[in-house]
Amino acid sequence: MKIGLFIPCYVDVVYPQVGVAAYKILKHLGLDVDYPLNQTCCGQPMANAGFENQATPLAEKFEENFKSFDYVVAPSVSCTAFIKLNYPRLLKGRHQCTTSDKIMDIVEFLHDVVKIDQRLGTFPHKVSLHNSCHGVRELGLSSPSEENVPKFNKIKDLLELVDGIQVFEPERPDECCGFGGMFAIEETAISAQMGRDKVERHIQTGAEYVTGPDCSCLMHMAGVAKKEGLNIEFKHVVEILAAGL
Structure with a gap:
Protein backbone atom coordinates (compact mmCIF):
# COMPACT_ATOMS: atom_id res chain seq x y z
CA MET A 1 0.00 0.00 0.00
CA LYS A 2 1.12 3.51 -0.83
CA ILE A 3 0.84 6.04 2.00
CA GLY A 4 0.77 9.82 1.71
CA LEU A 5 1.90 11.59 4.88
CA PHE A 6 -0.06 14.77 5.61
CA ILE A 7 1.56 17.11 8.13
CA PRO A 8 -0.86 19.89 9.21
CA CYS A 9 0.43 23.44 9.10
CA TYR A 10 0.61 23.97 12.86
CA VAL A 11 2.58 20.73 13.24
CA ASP A 12 4.92 21.79 10.45
CA VAL A 13 5.52 25.25 11.92
CA VAL A 14 5.30 24.73 15.69
CA TYR A 15 5.91 21.02 16.29
CA PRO A 16 8.07 19.75 13.39
CA GLN A 17 9.44 16.97 15.60
CA VAL A 18 5.98 15.38 15.52
CA GLY A 19 6.05 15.21 11.71
CA VAL A 20 9.54 13.70 11.82
CA ALA A 21 8.41 11.11 14.40
CA ALA A 22 5.38 10.16 12.26
CA TYR A 23 7.58 9.59 9.22
CA LYS A 24 10.14 7.73 11.32
CA ILE A 25 7.71 5.20 12.74
CA LEU A 26 6.03 4.54 9.38
CA LYS A 27 9.44 3.88 7.78
CA HIS A 28 10.52 1.74 10.74
CA LEU A 29 7.53 -0.50 10.07
CA GLY A 30 8.67 -0.97 6.46
CA LEU A 31 5.80 0.97 4.89
CA ASP A 32 5.89 2.78 1.54
CA VAL A 33 5.41 6.39 2.65
CA ASP A 34 5.82 9.64 0.73
CA TYR A 35 5.56 13.28 1.78
CA PRO A 36 4.19 15.49 -1.03
CA LEU A 37 6.24 18.68 -0.83
CA ASN A 38 3.56 21.01 -2.21
CA GLN A 39 0.98 20.18 0.47
CA THR A 40 -0.51 22.96 2.54
CA CYS A 41 -3.33 23.66 5.02
CA CYS A 42 -6.43 21.45 4.84
CA GLY A 43 -8.69 24.48 5.30
CA GLN A 44 -10.02 23.71 8.76
CA PRO A 45 -9.21 27.12 10.35
CA MET A 46 -11.03 29.00 7.59
CA ALA A 47 -14.08 26.76 7.70
CA ASN A 48 -14.28 26.86 11.51
CA ALA A 49 -14.23 30.66 11.35
CA GLY A 50 -17.15 30.67 8.90
CA PHE A 51 -15.18 31.21 5.66
CA GLU A 52 -15.87 27.98 3.82
CA ASN A 53 -15.37 29.73 0.48
CA GLN A 54 -11.69 30.07 1.43
CA ALA A 55 -11.46 26.47 2.62
CA THR A 56 -12.81 24.93 -0.58
CA PRO A 57 -9.78 25.75 -2.84
CA LEU A 58 -7.54 24.20 -0.19
CA ALA A 59 -9.71 21.07 -0.21
CA GLU A 60 -9.31 20.92 -3.99
CA LYS A 61 -5.53 21.25 -3.67
CA PHE A 62 -5.46 18.54 -0.99
CA GLU A 63 -7.42 16.23 -3.24
CA GLU A 64 -4.97 16.75 -6.11
CA ASN A 65 -1.97 16.17 -3.85
CA PHE A 66 -3.20 12.96 -2.26
CA LYS A 67 -5.63 11.30 -4.69
CA SER A 68 -3.03 8.79 -5.92
CA PHE A 69 -2.36 7.27 -2.49
CA ASP A 70 -4.06 4.25 -0.95
CA TYR A 71 -4.07 5.91 2.47
CA VAL A 72 -3.50 9.47 3.71
CA VAL A 73 -2.10 9.47 7.24
CA ALA A 74 -1.84 12.47 9.57
CA PRO A 75 -0.69 13.00 13.19
CA SER A 76 -3.74 15.18 13.92
CA VAL A 77 -7.23 14.08 14.88
CA SER A 78 -8.81 17.50 14.26
CA CYS A 79 -7.51 17.88 10.70
CA THR A 80 -8.27 14.24 9.92
CA ALA A 81 -11.83 14.59 11.17
CA PHE A 82 -12.32 17.82 9.22
CA ILE A 83 -11.23 16.20 5.95
CA LYS A 84 -13.20 13.00 6.54
CA LEU A 85 -16.45 14.70 7.51
CA ASN A 86 -16.46 17.95 5.53
CA TYR A 87 -14.64 17.42 2.24
CA PRO A 88 -17.51 15.52 0.56
CA ARG A 89 -19.79 18.51 1.17
CA LEU A 90 -17.19 21.19 0.31
CA LEU A 91 -16.24 19.50 -2.94
CA LYS A 92 -19.70 18.38 -4.02
CA GLY A 93 -20.34 19.43 -7.61
CA ARG A 94 -16.86 20.95 -7.94
CA HIS A 95 -14.31 18.18 -7.64
CA GLN A 96 -14.30 14.42 -7.21
CA CYS A 97 -13.62 13.64 -3.56
CA THR A 98 -11.63 10.49 -2.77
CA THR A 99 -9.45 11.56 0.13
CA SER A 100 -12.27 11.67 2.69
CA ASP A 101 -12.37 7.86 2.48
CA LYS A 102 -8.56 7.51 2.59
CA ILE A 103 -7.63 9.88 5.40
CA MET A 104 -6.78 8.35 8.79
CA ASP A 105 -5.24 9.63 11.96
CA ILE A 106 -1.91 7.88 12.52
CA VAL A 107 -3.15 6.19 15.70
CA GLU A 108 -6.15 4.76 13.87
CA PHE A 109 -3.95 3.70 10.95
CA LEU A 110 -1.32 1.95 13.09
CA HIS A 111 -3.95 0.26 15.24
CA ASP A 112 -6.57 -0.76 12.68
CA VAL A 113 -4.69 -1.13 9.37
CA VAL A 114 -1.09 -1.99 10.25
CA LYS A 115 -2.22 -3.79 13.43
CA ILE A 116 1.14 -3.49 15.14
CA ASP A 117 1.99 -6.45 17.36
CA GLN A 118 5.72 -5.82 17.84
CA ARG A 119 7.51 -3.97 20.61
CA LEU A 120 8.35 -0.39 19.74
CA GLY A 121 10.78 2.01 21.41
CA THR A 122 11.54 2.82 25.03
CA PHE A 123 10.06 5.57 27.19
CA PRO A 124 10.64 4.90 30.92
CA HIS A 125 8.22 7.51 32.26
Missing part, protein backbone atom coordinates in the same frame (compact mmCIF):
# COMPACT_ATOMS: atom_id res chain seq x y z
CA LYS A 126 4.77 7.91 33.79
CA VAL A 127 2.37 9.25 31.15
CA SER A 128 -1.18 10.59 31.45
CA LEU A 129 -3.32 9.95 28.37
CA HIS A 130 -5.32 12.82 26.87
CA ASN A 131 -8.28 11.81 24.69
CA SER A 132 -8.95 14.67 22.27
CA CYS A 133 -12.62 15.31 21.49
CA HIS A 134 -12.33 14.83 17.71
CA GLY A 135 -10.53 11.54 18.26
CA VAL A 136 -13.12 10.22 20.70
CA ARG A 137 -16.34 11.33 19.06
CA GLU A 138 -15.56 11.62 15.36
CA LEU A 139 -12.78 9.10 14.72
CA GLY A 140 -13.51 6.47 17.36
CA LEU A 141 -10.04 6.30 18.89
CA SER A 142 -11.55 5.58 22.30
CA SER A 143 -14.93 4.91 23.84
CA PRO A 144 -17.03 7.98 24.69
CA SER A 145 -17.96 8.07 28.37
CA GLU A 146 -21.48 9.29 27.57
CA GLU A 147 -22.29 6.13 25.61
CA ASN A 148 -23.03 2.74 27.10
CA VAL A 149 -20.42 0.83 25.09
CA PRO A 150 -17.54 -1.47 26.11
CA LYS A 151 -14.48 0.58 27.04
CA PHE A 152 -11.60 0.69 24.56
CA ASN A 153 -8.68 2.99 23.78
CA LYS A 154 -6.55 2.58 20.66
CA ILE A 155 -4.01 5.15 21.88
CA LYS A 156 -3.43 3.19 25.08
CA ASP A 157 -3.14 -0.07 23.12
CA LEU A 158 -0.26 1.42 21.10
CA LEU A 159 1.47 3.00 24.10
CA GLU A 160 1.53 -0.37 25.83
CA LEU A 161 3.89 -1.57 23.08
CA VAL A 162 6.53 0.85 24.38
CA ASP A 163 9.01 -0.52 26.93
CA GLY A 164 9.24 1.11 30.35
CA ILE A 165 6.14 3.28 30.05
CA GLN A 166 3.42 3.57 32.70
CA VAL A 167 0.12 4.82 31.29
CA PHE A 168 -2.57 6.53 33.38
CA GLU A 169 -5.86 8.19 32.57
CA PRO A 170 -7.19 11.23 34.46
CA GLU A 171 -10.54 11.59 36.15
CA ARG A 172 -13.14 12.40 33.45
CA PRO A 173 -10.84 10.86 30.80
CA ASP A 174 -12.55 12.28 27.72
CA GLU A 175 -13.58 15.71 28.98
CA CYS A 176 -12.55 18.60 26.69
CA CYS A 177 -9.36 20.52 27.50
CA GLY A 178 -11.00 23.78 26.42
CA PHE A 179 -9.05 24.50 23.25
CA GLY A 180 -11.61 23.87 20.51
CA GLY A 181 -9.94 26.04 17.87
CA MET A 182 -12.00 29.22 17.54
CA PHE A 183 -13.60 28.54 20.93
CA ALA A 184 -10.31 29.38 22.68
CA ILE A 185 -10.32 32.79 20.97
CA GLU A 186 -14.02 33.61 21.29
CA GLU A 187 -14.50 32.29 24.85
CA THR A 188 -11.08 32.92 26.35
CA ALA A 189 -11.99 32.80 30.04
CA ILE A 190 -14.00 29.57 29.76
CA SER A 191 -11.31 27.97 27.60
CA ALA A 192 -8.57 28.89 30.08
CA GLN A 193 -10.50 27.52 33.06
CA MET A 194 -11.25 24.26 31.25
CA GLY A 195 -7.55 24.00 30.45
CA ARG A 196 -6.56 24.55 34.09
CA ASP A 197 -9.05 21.92 35.26
CA LYS A 198 -7.81 19.41 32.71
CA VAL A 199 -4.11 19.93 33.43
CA GLU A 200 -4.76 19.56 37.15
CA ARG A 201 -6.49 16.22 36.57
CA HIS A 202 -3.54 15.02 34.52
CA ILE A 203 -1.13 16.08 37.27
CA GLN A 204 -3.20 14.20 39.87
CA THR A 205 -2.33 10.92 38.10
CA GLY A 206 1.31 11.41 39.15
CA ALA A 207 2.45 11.50 35.54
CA GLU A 208 5.57 13.24 34.27
CA TYR A 209 4.13 13.70 30.78
CA VAL A 210 0.77 14.22 29.11
CA THR A 211 0.39 12.63 25.70
CA GLY A 212 -2.35 12.59 23.08
CA PRO A 213 -3.06 12.44 19.34
CA ASP A 214 -3.44 16.17 18.65
CA CYS A 215 -0.86 18.95 19.04
CA SER A 216 -3.51 21.65 19.38
CA CYS A 217 -4.84 20.17 22.63
CA LEU A 218 -1.31 19.58 23.90
CA MET A 219 -0.33 23.15 22.94
CA HIS A 220 -3.29 24.58 24.86
CA MET A 221 -2.55 22.58 27.99
CA ALA A 222 1.19 23.25 27.76
CA GLY A 223 0.43 26.98 27.64
CA VAL A 224 -1.71 26.68 30.76
CA ALA A 225 0.97 24.66 32.58
CA LYS A 226 3.70 27.15 31.67
CA LYS A 227 1.64 30.15 32.75
CA GLU A 228 0.68 28.49 36.04
CA GLY A 229 4.21 27.17 36.69
CA LEU A 230 3.05 23.54 36.77
CA ASN A 231 5.63 20.78 36.57
CA ILE A 232 4.47 18.52 33.75
CA GLU A 233 5.56 18.08 30.13
CA PHE A 234 3.70 17.32 26.91
CA LYS A 235 4.49 15.00 23.99
CA HIS A 236 2.47 13.84 21.00
CA VAL A 237 1.83 10.09 21.07
CA VAL A 238 3.96 9.48 17.93
CA GLU A 239 6.97 11.06 19.65
CA ILE A 240 6.67 8.41 22.37
CA LEU A 241 6.02 5.57 19.94
CA ALA A 242 9.12 6.54 17.94
CA ALA A 243 11.35 7.18 20.96
CA GLY A 244 14.46 5.05 20.77
CA LEU A 245 13.73 3.54 17.36
Whole structure:
Protein backbone atom coordinates (compact mmCIF):
# COMPACT_ATOMS: atom_id res chain seq x y z
CA MET A 1 0.00 0.00 0.00
CA LYS A 2 1.12 3.51 -0.83
CA ILE A 3 0.84 6.04 2.00
CA GLY A 4 0.77 9.82 1.71
CA LEU A 5 1.90 11.59 4.88
CA PHE A 6 -0.06 14.77 5.61
CA ILE A 7 1.56 17.11 8.13
CA PRO A 8 -0.86 19.89 9.21
CA CYS A 9 0.43 23.44 9.10
CA TYR A 10 0.61 23.97 12.86
CA VAL A 11 2.58 20.73 13.24
CA ASP A 12 4.92 21.79 10.45
CA VAL A 13 5.52 25.25 11.92
CA VAL A 14 5.30 24.73 15.69
CA TYR A 15 5.91 21.02 16.29
CA PRO A 16 8.07 19.75 13.39
CA GLN A 17 9.44 16.97 15.60
CA VAL A 18 5.98 15.38 15.52
CA GLY A 19 6.05 15.21 11.71
CA VAL A 20 9.54 13.70 11.82
CA ALA A 21 8.41 11.11 14.40
CA ALA A 22 5.38 10.16 12.26
CA TYR A 23 7.58 9.59 9.22
CA LYS A 24 10.14 7.73 11.32
CA ILE A 25 7.71 5.20 12.74
CA LEU A 26 6.03 4.54 9.38
CA LYS A 27 9.44 3.88 7.78
CA HIS A 28 10.52 1.74 10.74
CA LEU A 29 7.53 -0.50 10.07
CA GLY A 30 8.67 -0.97 6.46
CA LEU A 31 5.80 0.97 4.89
CA ASP A 32 5.89 2.78 1.54
CA VAL A 33 5.41 6.39 2.65
CA ASP A 34 5.82 9.64 0.73
CA TYR A 35 5.56 13.28 1.78
CA PRO A 36 4.19 15.49 -1.03
CA LEU A 37 6.24 18.68 -0.83
CA ASN A 38 3.56 21.01 -2.21
CA GLN A 39 0.98 20.18 0.47
CA THR A 40 -0.51 22.96 2.54
CA CYS A 41 -3.33 23.66 5.02
CA CYS A 42 -6.43 21.45 4.84
CA GLY A 43 -8.69 24.48 5.30
CA GLN A 44 -10.02 23.71 8.76
CA PRO A 45 -9.21 27.12 10.35
CA MET A 46 -11.03 29.00 7.59
CA ALA A 47 -14.08 26.76 7.70
CA ASN A 48 -14.28 26.86 11.51
CA ALA A 49 -14.23 30.66 11.35
CA GLY A 50 -17.15 30.67 8.90
CA PHE A 51 -15.18 31.21 5.66
CA GLU A 52 -15.87 27.98 3.82
CA ASN A 53 -15.37 29.73 0.48
CA GLN A 54 -11.69 30.07 1.43
CA ALA A 55 -11.46 26.47 2.62
CA THR A 56 -12.81 24.93 -0.58
CA PRO A 57 -9.78 25.75 -2.84
CA LEU A 58 -7.54 24.20 -0.19
CA ALA A 59 -9.71 21.07 -0.21
CA GLU A 60 -9.31 20.92 -3.99
CA LYS A 61 -5.53 21.25 -3.67
CA PHE A 62 -5.46 18.54 -0.99
CA GLU A 63 -7.42 16.23 -3.24
CA GLU A 64 -4.97 16.75 -6.11
CA ASN A 65 -1.97 16.17 -3.85
CA PHE A 66 -3.20 12.96 -2.26
CA LYS A 67 -5.63 11.30 -4.69
CA SER A 68 -3.03 8.79 -5.92
CA PHE A 69 -2.36 7.27 -2.49
CA ASP A 70 -4.06 4.25 -0.95
CA TYR A 71 -4.07 5.91 2.47
CA VAL A 72 -3.50 9.47 3.71
CA VAL A 73 -2.10 9.47 7.24
CA ALA A 74 -1.84 12.47 9.57
CA PRO A 75 -0.69 13.00 13.19
CA SER A 76 -3.74 15.18 13.92
CA VAL A 77 -7.23 14.08 14.88
CA SER A 78 -8.81 17.50 14.26
CA CYS A 79 -7.51 17.88 10.70
CA THR A 80 -8.27 14.24 9.92
CA ALA A 81 -11.83 14.59 11.17
CA PHE A 82 -12.32 17.82 9.22
CA ILE A 83 -11.23 16.20 5.95
CA LYS A 84 -13.20 13.00 6.54
CA LEU A 85 -16.45 14.70 7.51
CA ASN A 86 -16.46 17.95 5.53
CA TYR A 87 -14.64 17.42 2.24
CA PRO A 88 -17.51 15.52 0.56
CA ARG A 89 -19.79 18.51 1.17
CA LEU A 90 -17.19 21.19 0.31
CA LEU A 91 -16.24 19.50 -2.94
CA LYS A 92 -19.70 18.38 -4.02
CA GLY A 93 -20.34 19.43 -7.61
CA ARG A 94 -16.86 20.95 -7.94
CA HIS A 95 -14.31 18.18 -7.64
CA GLN A 96 -14.30 14.42 -7.21
CA CYS A 97 -13.62 13.64 -3.56
CA THR A 98 -11.63 10.49 -2.77
CA THR A 99 -9.45 11.56 0.13
CA SER A 100 -12.27 11.67 2.69
CA ASP A 101 -12.37 7.86 2.48
CA LYS A 102 -8.56 7.51 2.59
CA ILE A 103 -7.63 9.88 5.40
CA MET A 104 -6.78 8.35 8.79
CA ASP A 105 -5.24 9.63 11.96
CA ILE A 106 -1.91 7.88 12.52
CA VAL A 107 -3.15 6.19 15.70
CA GLU A 108 -6.15 4.76 13.87
CA PHE A 109 -3.95 3.70 10.95
CA LEU A 110 -1.32 1.95 13.09
CA HIS A 111 -3.95 0.26 15.24
CA ASP A 112 -6.57 -0.76 12.68
CA VAL A 113 -4.69 -1.13 9.37
CA VAL A 114 -1.09 -1.99 10.25
CA LYS A 115 -2.22 -3.79 13.43
CA ILE A 116 1.14 -3.49 15.14
CA ASP A 117 1.99 -6.45 17.36
CA GLN A 118 5.72 -5.82 17.84
CA ARG A 119 7.51 -3.97 20.61
CA LEU A 120 8.35 -0.39 19.74
CA GLY A 121 10.78 2.01 21.41
CA THR A 122 11.54 2.82 25.03
CA PHE A 123 10.06 5.57 27.19
CA PRO A 124 10.64 4.90 30.92
CA HIS A 125 8.22 7.51 32.26
CA LYS A 126 4.77 7.91 33.79
CA VAL A 127 2.37 9.25 31.15
CA SER A 128 -1.18 10.59 31.45
CA LEU A 129 -3.32 9.95 28.37
CA HIS A 130 -5.32 12.82 26.87
CA ASN A 131 -8.28 11.81 24.69
CA SER A 132 -8.95 14.67 22.27
CA CYS A 133 -12.62 15.31 21.49
CA HIS A 134 -12.33 14.83 17.71
CA GLY A 135 -10.53 11.54 18.26
CA VAL A 136 -13.12 10.22 20.70
CA ARG A 137 -16.34 11.33 19.06
CA GLU A 138 -15.56 11.62 15.36
CA LEU A 139 -12.78 9.10 14.72
CA GLY A 140 -13.51 6.47 17.36
CA LEU A 141 -10.04 6.30 18.89
CA SER A 142 -11.55 5.58 22.30
CA SER A 143 -14.93 4.91 23.84
CA PRO A 144 -17.03 7.98 24.69
CA SER A 145 -17.96 8.07 28.37
CA GLU A 146 -21.48 9.29 27.57
CA GLU A 147 -22.29 6.13 25.61
CA ASN A 148 -23.03 2.74 27.10
CA VAL A 149 -20.42 0.83 25.09
CA PRO A 150 -17.54 -1.47 26.11
CA LYS A 151 -14.48 0.58 27.04
CA PHE A 152 -11.60 0.69 24.56
CA ASN A 153 -8.68 2.99 23.78
CA LYS A 154 -6.55 2.58 20.66
CA ILE A 155 -4.01 5.15 21.88
CA LYS A 156 -3.43 3.19 25.08
CA ASP A 157 -3.14 -0.07 23.12
CA LEU A 158 -0.26 1.42 21.10
CA LEU A 159 1.47 3.00 24.10
CA GLU A 160 1.53 -0.37 25.83
CA LEU A 161 3.89 -1.57 23.08
CA VAL A 162 6.53 0.85 24.38
CA ASP A 163 9.01 -0.52 26.93
CA GLY A 164 9.24 1.11 30.35
CA ILE A 165 6.14 3.28 30.05
CA GLN A 166 3.42 3.57 32.70
CA VAL A 167 0.12 4.82 31.29
CA PHE A 168 -2.57 6.53 33.38
CA GLU A 169 -5.86 8.19 32.57
CA PRO A 170 -7.19 11.23 34.46
CA GLU A 171 -10.54 11.59 36.15
CA ARG A 172 -13.14 12.40 33.45
CA PRO A 173 -10.84 10.86 30.80
CA ASP A 174 -12.55 12.28 27.72
CA GLU A 175 -13.58 15.71 28.98
CA CYS A 176 -12.55 18.60 26.69
CA CYS A 177 -9.36 20.52 27.50
CA GLY A 178 -11.00 23.78 26.42
CA PHE A 179 -9.05 24.50 23.25
CA GLY A 180 -11.61 23.87 20.51
CA GLY A 181 -9.94 26.04 17.87
CA MET A 182 -12.00 29.22 17.54
CA PHE A 183 -13.60 28.54 20.93
CA ALA A 184 -10.31 29.38 22.68
CA ILE A 185 -10.32 32.79 20.97
CA GLU A 186 -14.02 33.61 21.29
CA GLU A 187 -14.50 32.29 24.85
CA THR A 188 -11.08 32.92 26.35
CA ALA A 189 -11.99 32.80 30.04
CA ILE A 190 -14.00 29.57 29.76
CA SER A 191 -11.31 27.97 27.60
CA ALA A 192 -8.57 28.89 30.08
CA GLN A 193 -10.50 27.52 33.06
CA MET A 194 -11.25 24.26 31.25
CA GLY A 195 -7.55 24.00 30.45
CA ARG A 196 -6.56 24.55 34.09
CA ASP A 197 -9.05 21.92 35.26
CA LYS A 198 -7.81 19.41 32.71
CA VAL A 199 -4.11 19.93 33.43
CA GLU A 200 -4.76 19.56 37.15
CA ARG A 201 -6.49 16.22 36.57
CA HIS A 202 -3.54 15.02 34.52
CA ILE A 203 -1.13 16.08 37.27
CA GLN A 204 -3.20 14.20 39.87
CA THR A 205 -2.33 10.92 38.10
CA GLY A 206 1.31 11.41 39.15
CA ALA A 207 2.45 11.50 35.54
CA GLU A 208 5.57 13.24 34.27
CA TYR A 209 4.13 13.70 30.78
CA VAL A 210 0.77 14.22 29.11
CA THR A 211 0.39 12.63 25.70
CA GLY A 212 -2.35 12.59 23.08
CA PRO A 213 -3.06 12.44 19.34
CA ASP A 214 -3.44 16.17 18.65
CA CYS A 215 -0.86 18.95 19.04
CA SER A 216 -3.51 21.65 19.38
CA CYS A 217 -4.84 20.17 22.63
CA LEU A 218 -1.31 19.58 23.90
CA MET A 219 -0.33 23.15 22.94
CA HIS A 220 -3.29 24.58 24.86
CA MET A 221 -2.55 22.58 27.99
CA ALA A 222 1.19 23.25 27.76
CA GLY A 223 0.43 26.98 27.64
CA VAL A 224 -1.71 26.68 30.76
CA ALA A 225 0.97 24.66 32.58
CA LYS A 226 3.70 27.15 31.67
CA LYS A 227 1.64 30.15 32.75
CA GLU A 228 0.68 28.49 36.04
CA GLY A 229 4.21 27.17 36.69
CA LEU A 230 3.05 23.54 36.77
CA ASN A 231 5.63 20.78 36.57
CA ILE A 232 4.47 18.52 33.75
CA GLU A 233 5.56 18.08 30.13
CA PHE A 234 3.70 17.32 26.91
CA LYS A 235 4.49 15.00 23.99
CA HIS A 236 2.47 13.84 21.00
CA VAL A 237 1.83 10.09 21.07
CA VAL A 238 3.96 9.48 17.93
CA GLU A 239 6.97 11.06 19.65
CA ILE A 240 6.67 8.41 22.37
CA LEU A 241 6.02 5.57 19.94
CA ALA A 242 9.12 6.54 17.94
CA ALA A 243 11.35 7.18 20.96
CA GLY A 244 14.46 5.05 20.77
CA LEU A 245 13.73 3.54 17.36
